[in-house]
Amino acid sequence: MERVYLWDGNSYKPFGNNYKPYYKLRIKPDVPVFSAPYNAIHPSIDANTGEWSDFLNAPVTEPFPPVGDWLIDNAVPADAVGYKAAVVWDRELLKLANEPIIQNGYTLVPFRELLTKLGASISWDPAKRIVKASKNGITVELTIDSATAVINGKAQKFDAPARITGGRTFIPARLVLETFGAKVGWNADSRLVLVTTDNSLPQLTAKEMEQLRFKAHLNWLS
Structure with a gap:
């Protein structure tokens, strides 16, 4: 979760009165799913929109494999689920x-x-x-x-x-x-x-x- 804070001269305070949490899912660099050049900039998924972005939060247009093809097996394999049922x-x-x-x-x-x-x-x-x-x-x-x-x-x-x-x-x-x-x-x-x-x-x-x-x-x- 990322929140934006601004320095008011005395302390950092949240930017705006109605800010919302911002979530991202970042793939570990050693996961072999990206081809150059994206394996060097660690793209991430905006959990609120589902869109890919690079490390500067710019949209990534390179086609990636669908989530179902690789993300689930890497992030939540069957033997790693935390819930009982x-x-x-x-x-x-x-x-x-x-x-x-x-x-x-x-x-x-x-x-x-x-x-x-x-x-x-x-x-x-x-x-x-x-x-x-x-x-x-x-x-x-x-x-x-x-x-x-x-x-x-x-x-x-x-x-x-x-x-x-x-x-x-x-x-x-x-x-x-x-x-x-x-x-x-x-x-x-x-x-x-x-x-x-x-x-x-x-x-x-x-x-x-x-x-x-x-x-x-x-x-x-x-």
Whole structure:
């Protein structure tokens, strides 16, 4: 982030009253992706506009490889992501206030955020430690730390109990969301929970998965 300061004779003060942060993504000089002369001036990407510029902030017109071809593998390879899991909803990455967690190999997602997104009515019984979600005549009840769910009054065993972590309730993604008609997949390489509520949407390509991984990692960093 770069901010402009001016000397007023006594101290440096921010230039203007409404300045905004300015971000840039600079590629390390030793990354072998640039040809002369640009490998000597270290071009960078303006994170606000996506445009290339040289070290003098002048636009760079030399064609560069598309971001998906090289930047993701250099900046965020599959074995270097920082987040535990991220949620893609109908091909769009969700920026959640509470990151999904992994418990015994199962992905748990934030109860309130995901069920509200799905359009379900939700409630919490603190005495019994039961979360409930209802939609279109279907009701799911989960007791915290219990391996039994109650779906429309019928008990069903499953392998990933709901948990409370950091004061937030997390629920098994596949069991709950698929009960309400969504489809839930998992991309292990990019740690993406893939939720589909619109069957007319095309499947994500491998390249699109990588781009979503890149975005998810940037969200985690922020």
